[in-house]
Amino acid sequence: MNNPALFLKKFLRYGTTIASVAPSSVWLSRATISTIDWSCPRIILELGAGTGPITAEILKKATPESRVIAVEQDADFAAHLRVRFSRYKNLEIIHGDVSELARYLKGRGIDKVDYIISGLPVPSFTGEAQQALFRSVRAVLKQDGSFNQITEFPLLYKRIYKKWFKDVRFIFEPRNIPPAGVYICRNMQEP
Numbered sequence: 001m002n003n004p005a006l007f008l009k010k011f012l013r014y015g016t017t018i019a020s021v022a023p024s025s026v027w028l029s030r031a032t033i034s035t036i037d038w039s040c041p042r043i044i045l046e047l048g049a050g051t052g053p054i055t056a057e058i059l060k061k062a063t064p065e066s067r068v069i070a071v072e073q074d075a076d077f078a079a080h081l082r083v084r085f086s087r088y089k090n091l092e093i094i095h096g097d098v099s100e101l102a103r104y105l106k107g108r109g110i111d112k113v114d115y116i117i118s119g120l121p122v123p124s125f126t127g128e129a130q131q132a133l134f135r136s137v138r139a140v141l142k143q144d145g146s147f148n149q150i151t152e153f154p155l156l157y158k159r160i161y162k163k164w165f166k167d168v169r170f171i172f173e174p175r176n177i178p179p180a181g182v183y184i185c186r187n188m189q190e191p
């Protein structure tokens, strides 16, 4: 399960690094992956998986031939994810930081991924950390790939993503508490 108590404890301790008081709802999680084309095996990279609400929805859809790699910086969340999803052979959990994506993937024989699904608190990152993140994303995302980012402040942060992607579409999910949404970002560009 999504372990809301562990999530809240981390929020109270680390604040903006977690950036939300509760895990994403099932509606927001589904909206976040709603643009994935599952007609062939995919390589999906999830960033900031937390306690795994989006991971769970990805795993419900992913074919056994697809690969799912989830990166999470918090050791307790990473341990929780390993236990929660231990029966899925097509999932790998990496306890690490998103600035090192290319290294993590290279070590697993992966050059590029089809989709990046992000629950990261990007607006809380410093300017330098945002640059490191999007440089990392550009190094590993296929040219026709998509970066899908959750947000709890619909529309407010679009400009961050517009800087790095030519196309940014927004999907609103009013059933999440608070109402939230997803930026679907394609076609990376130099900021």
Ligand SMILES: C[S@@+](CC[C@H](N)C(=O)[O-])C[C@H]1O[C@@H](n2cnc3c(N)ncnc32)[C@H](O)[C@@H]1O
Residues within 6 Å of the ligand: 017, 018, 019, 020, 022, 023, 024, 047, 048, 049, 050, 051, 052, 053, 054, 071, 072, 073, 074, 077, 096, 097, 098, 099, 118, 119, 120, 121, 150
């Ligand atoms: C808003 S929570 C989202 C958790 C989960 N995806 C969800 O939707 O409920 C943000 C997550 O990003 C993780 N995170 C923050 N900075 C990170 C970084 N630099 N590298 C990897 N994970 C990070 C946090 O530990 C936290 O689990």
